[in-house]
Amino acid sequence: MNPIVILKGVSFSYGGPPVLEEVDLAVEEGEFLGLVGPNGSGKSTLLKILLGLLEPSSGQAEILGGTPAQARGAIGYVPQFAAFPHDFPISAGEVVLQGRLGHVRIFGGYRAKDREIARQALLETYVWDLKDQPIGSLSGGQLQRVLLARALATQPKLLILDEPTASIDPRAEEDIFDLLKKLKSRMTILVVSHDIGFISQYVTRIACLNRRLVCHTTSALTGEMIQQLYGSPVRMIRHTTR
Amino acid sequence: MTAFFHALASQDFLQIAFIGGLLASIACGVMGSYVVVKRMSFLAGGIAHAVLGGMGVAYFFGKSPISGAIAAALVAAWVIGWVSLRWRQTADTIIAALWSVGMAVGVIFISMTPGYNVDLMSYLFGNILMIPRSDLYIMATLDGLIMLAVLVFYQQFMAVCFDEEFARLRGLPVVFFYLLLLTLVALTVVVLIQVVGLILVIALLTLPAAIAAQYLRRLAPIMVLATILGMLFTGGGLALSYTPDLPAGATIILVAGTAYLVSLLVTGFARRRRC
Ligand SMILES: Nc1ncnc2c1ncn2[C@@H]1O[C@H](COP(=O)(O)OP(=O)(O)O)[C@@H](O)[C@H]1O
Ligand SMILES: [Mg+2]
Numbered sequence: 001m002n003p004i005v006i007l008k009g010v011s012f013s014y015g016g017p018p019v020l021e022e023v024d025l026a027v028e029e030g031e032f033l034g035l036v037g038p039n040g041s042g043k044s045t046l047l048k049i050l051l052g053l054l055e056p057s058s059g060q061a062e063i064l065g066g067t068p069a070q071a072r073g074a075i076g077y078v079p080q081f082a083a084f085p086h087d088f089p090i091s092a093g094e095v096v097l098q099g100r101l102g103h104v105r106i107f108g109g110y111r112a113k114d115r116e117i118a119r120q121a122l123l124e125t126y127v128w129d130l131k132d133q134p135i136g137s138l139s140g141g142q143l144q145r146v147l148l149a150r151a152l153a154t155q156p157k158l159l160i161l162d163e164p165t166a167s168i169d170p171r172a173e174e175d176i177f178d179l180l181k182k183l184k185s186r187m188t189i190l191v192v193s194h195d196i197g198f199i200s201q202y203v204t205r206i207a208c209l210n211r212r213l214v215c216h217t218t219s220a221l222t223g224e225m226i227q228q229l230y231g232s233p234v235r236m237i238r239h240t241t242r
Numbered sequence: 243m244t245a246f247f248h249a250l251a252s253q254d255f256l257q258i259a260f261i262g263g264l265l266a267s268i269a270c271g272v273m274g275s276y277v278v279v280k281r282m283s284f285l286a287g288g289i290a291h292a293v294l295g296g297m298g299v300a301y302f303f304g305k306s307p308i309s310g311a312i313a314a315a316l317v318a319a320w321v322i323g324w325v326s327l328r329w330r331q332t333a334d335t336i337i338a339a340l341w342s343v344g345m346a347v348g349v350i351f352i353s354m355t356p357g358y359n360v361d362l363m364s365y366l367f368g369n370i371l372m373i374p375r376s377d378l379y380i381m382a383t384l385d386g387l388i389m390l391a392v393l394v395f396y397q398q399f400m401a402v403c404f405d406e407e408f409a410r411l412r413g414l415p416v417v418f419f420y421l422l423l424l425t426l427v428a429l430t431v432v433v434l435i436q437v438v439g440l441i442l443v444i445a446l447l448t449l450p451a452a453i454a455a456q457y458l459r460r461l462a463p464i465m466v467l468a469t470i471l472g473m474l475f476t477g478g479g480l481a482l483s484y485t486p487d488l489p490a491g492a493t494i495i496l497v498a499g500t501a502y503l504v505s506l507l508v509t510g511f512a513r514r515r516r517c
Contacts, residue, residue, distance in 0.1 A: 091460065
């Protein structure tokens, strides 16, 4: 086993109180890691450090043997919030092609090979028939699958998803996680969620974050751990879906 | 109307005005589409008002106003672009400051210019009927530059406008392409100021593209339709203004504004019917 993500004593603040404190985390190649924690616990911030969009104020992040900025090309990312306006005049297929941007020539745009890779990604996430649809006409679940296809089109070694199912219905959520389950043989996956009960049936390991890394487990979470994470007892919701 | 076409066939100044309108429509159709989809009309307004400062200074020192306009437009685009990438929250305030300071500098320098009085009104409302022939060449060159850049960098511009963070993660030089895009917007503003003047430049930049975006869902077709609409508006406005001797720039904008309103009503009505 060799870890492809190593965080050592990572702390971060946006200028105010600390958002992350002394986070140590190693993700092995081939793992499907679920990162859980309450709102505002620093999950998105941690991902942005992994992507090199933010610099830790202390500590180190190493990905694929290099700095996050160096490793970017090998990371596929599905953001929590779509940063784009939904009426932007672009089709689902064009969005997925943007996954090829890092490989595109300065002059002349995408090549046949890029289009083929984008086609595979669209097929794999079952949105090939939506490729000519404007993104504004897609449902929440369809849009998430298009964004997943865009991340897959980058041919990542590490796939990072930030609450990919936060705003879609349970059916579509299951579809997405079934897809991730298929993908995990090919790549390392790190997925953020606040739905511990649901993701624990898919992931190989769970890490709980609340400013610090609170717990770490390969087995199912116990009520005690959840209490530790959220600071108060919560009812554990069991999804009986399969 | 027939009087207009007779005059167009025989009058040199009218032909130049007409061609100037067509050339401006290309720039405004293509770059206006970016302004509309990226929602940067306030930013374009800031550039336009900084341009007035450049024109005033150039005029004061006896240089051609269009050279001052181009210089000021470039500086304004780069300052605004850099600021809005760097300090997203305060960009609004800085654009507003540049907006009013540019305007003030322009007004002061124009008023200090010795000799005959420059008509401030023609800067504010443009004077398409007084475009010198040489400006047509400048406008055509700028159109050529814009079209070349958009043809070559279509995907890159699209990526930067659509999802800047993702583009950056894919290793695209986002700052470069964003500033290049703003540079082209700035040059377009300069071209349009000749035609409709400072006050109306935002209207001609955004209305054709906004109408096109109501009907089309892909960027390239929006650019084409916006260009055609721009040509109809400038040509139509020029023709309408001729016989009653109305200000051409303002008439062009009224035509564009009316078309936008009608289009809004039509699409709004169609949407209501569908539900
Ligand atoms: N750009 C930002 N500037 C300042 N504070 C931020 C910013 N982004 C997030 N925060 C703060 O940092 C904390 C962690 O946020 P985030 O990482 O988004 O949490 P999570 O994804 O776990 O909900 C929150 O308190 C949030 O308000
Ligand atoms: Mg978050």
